[in-house]
Amino acid sequence: MKPGDEWKGTLNNQRKVFEMRNELEDKILAILEQHQVGVLTSVQGDYPHARYMTFLHDGLTLYTPSGKELPKTDEVRRNPHVSVLIGYESPGSAFLEINGLASLEEDESIKERIWENISKEWFRGEDSPSFVVIKIVPEQIRILNSDDDGPDTLDLIG
Numbered sequence: 020m021k022p023g024d025e026w027k028g029t030l031n032n033q034r035k036v037f038e039m040r041n042e043l044e045d046k047i048l049a050i051l052e053q054h055q056v057g058v059l060t061s062v063q064g065d066y067p068h069a070r071y072m073t074f075l076h077d078g079l080t081l082y083t084p085s086g087k088e089l090p091k092t093d094e095v096r097r098n099p100h101v102s103v104l105i106g107y108e109s110p111g112s113a114f115l116e117i118n119g120l121a122s123l124e125e126d127e128s129i130k131e132r133i134w135e136n137i138s139k140e141w142f143r144g145e146d147s148p149s150f151v152v153i154k155i156v157p158e159q160i161r162i163l164n165s166d167d168d169g170p171d172t173l174d175l176i177g
């Protein structure tokens with residue numbers, strides 16, 4: 020082995036991991052682009068509490084509109100760990116399981132962007148004190164029912 024060969028092997032392995040991660044992110048983003056309705060699960064007391072929601076995304080970060088007075092906003096404040104299922108169409112179709120941390124978004128420009136892209140039937144107006152946006156920063160995303168052997172996992176923390 021020549022000097023530096025061990026570095027070449029390490030660099031090649033790092034490049035392959037980077038390419039696989041980019042490929043996985045592209046698959047995830049494609050599913051997010053095609054689907055806006057999914058299931059948000061938060062924790063209510065000692066139990067999971069699931070409900071259908073509309074999701075928009077900026078990269079891998081999800082946003083969903085809500086009413087400030089609804090139970091889900093209190094649940095997110097008490098325990099920010101949430102899970103989202105999105106993308107399922109029919110048996111065998113790929114979908115995402117996203118585990119992450121939720122918070123109430125304060126950035127007005129993001130709230131405006133979400134307002135422009137949602138159904139308005141549930142809200143009085145963008146400036147309504149009851150309109151809030153829940154932001155979900157993923158910690159792990161799994162693609163299930165994809166063409167591969169098993170679920171593909173993208174770990175985004177530590």
